[in-house]
Amino acid sequence: MSGETPDSRQLCLMVGTCITFGLQYLLSMSEEFRQRYRLQAYRTHRHQQFMSDFAIGDEELNAASVFIYHTPGWADWGNEQGYHELLARVPAHVQRISIPYPIFPPLWPFHVYDPRNDAPDRALFPHGAPAHYPYGDGVVLRMMRQGLPKEEIIRRYLDMDVSDEIGLDALLEKSIEIQAVKEENTDVKVLDFVASEFRRQPAFLTMNHVGNPTLIHMADQILGRLGCAPLGPFAHRGLFHLVSPQMPIHPSVIRHFGLTYVTPESRYAFDTFRNLTLEEYLSFYIDFA
Structure with a gap:
């Protein structure tokens, strides 16, 4: 047997x-x-x-x-x-x-939690699950609270220079400084790699x-x-990205940091079904609840 x-x-x-x-x-x-x-x-x-x-x-x-x-x-x-x-x-x-479980805000400096994700009556994704956008944008939400139409929000957002709104270099320096202290007690290290490589390859997909x-x-x-x-x-x-989703990066952030692996026209795998430009993502995001 x-x-x-x-x-x-x-x-x-x-x-x-x-x-x-x-x-x-x-x-x-x-x-x-x-x-x-x-x-x-x-x-x-x-x-x-x-x-x-x-x-x-x-x-x-x-x-x-x-x-x-x-x-x-x-x-x-x-x-x-x-x-x-x-x-x-x-x-x-x-x-x-x-x-480590590091974070990297400089490429997505307006990140906030969007309370619309908690609305019980929010719309459904086409595959039937409740719509969920875990990476909110504080600037978009502010313009929505001002009552601007969607097309105007998208136009203003795409035309803005993020470095006029927030000090990106200072945010980068502070992010590395804070996490370097925590990494002193971690066997596996990533911050030197991220700092040297984030302009040339997708070290992070979201913050x-x-x-x-x-x-x-x-x-x-x-x-x-x-x-x-x-x-x-x-x-x-040979691998697709193993962690999801991918969040679009604003064109002015791409320019500011000189990112070479994306362009303003790049598409990002937001979920299993959608590969979105920043403009397309904004349209879905504004309407989701």
């Missing part, structure tokens, strides 16, 4: 925010990692608490060889006490690898979602700490 072959690989636990969807995929691309580890990932964040109580059992924690996690200062969980209690239960024999280049930079450091080789060329060239 034959049965299933026991999985003798070591257990690797990962606890993190939504960006860990991408890290899980990238680590699993490594044959060395797959041969040595089985990966169990747990994800949560403030607005979508898949695991708000952090109920990972002591038996699983004791069985683990590796524990990949955000240091507490990097993540806004909505249950910080529960997270501290989880970290305190990780046994001393488990190899800990801490990862709090890193793009594939940064994810690969993180994954390679994790693999290195586990004695595995870095990811091969396919990871760099």
Whole structure:
């Protein structure tokens, strides 16, 4: 009588925010990692608490060889006490690898949470889910409160020079300064990479979602700490972005920072179905609720 072959690989636990969807995929691309580890990932964040109580059992924690996690200062969980209690239960024999959850406001300096996302009667997306735009824009909302028609809001927004409204260089400097302090206590580092590369490649897709280049930079450091080789060329060239959505960047921000991987006409994969220019995105965003 034959049965299933026991999985003798070591257990690797990962606890993190939504960006860990991408890290899980990238680590699993490594044959060395797959041969040595089985990966169990747990994800949560403030607005979508898949695991708000952090109920990972002591038996699983004791069985683990590796524990990949955000240091507490990097993540806004909505249950910080529960997270501290989880970290305190990780046994001393488990190899800990801490990862950042950085944010990058300079490319999207008007980001705010749009309260229209909480309206129970908001419109539906074509696939039937309630419309949801997690990355609001404070300038657009201000013009909407002023009662301007949609066409006028879009025209004014596209014509504006964002650097006249906010000091972009100061925002960039402050963003790196704040997060550099937190990164001192994190095993995996990203800020030097982001600072040197964000003009040449999509280090970030939204103000709090890193793009594939940064994810690969993180994954390679994790693999290195586990004695595995870095990811091969396919990871760099053959993948769609692993974290969504992508948020459009204002043309004046592109000009100001000299971004070379996008243009004012670029399209961005906002969701599974839509690949939008900034103007198209604004039209949908203004009308969604």
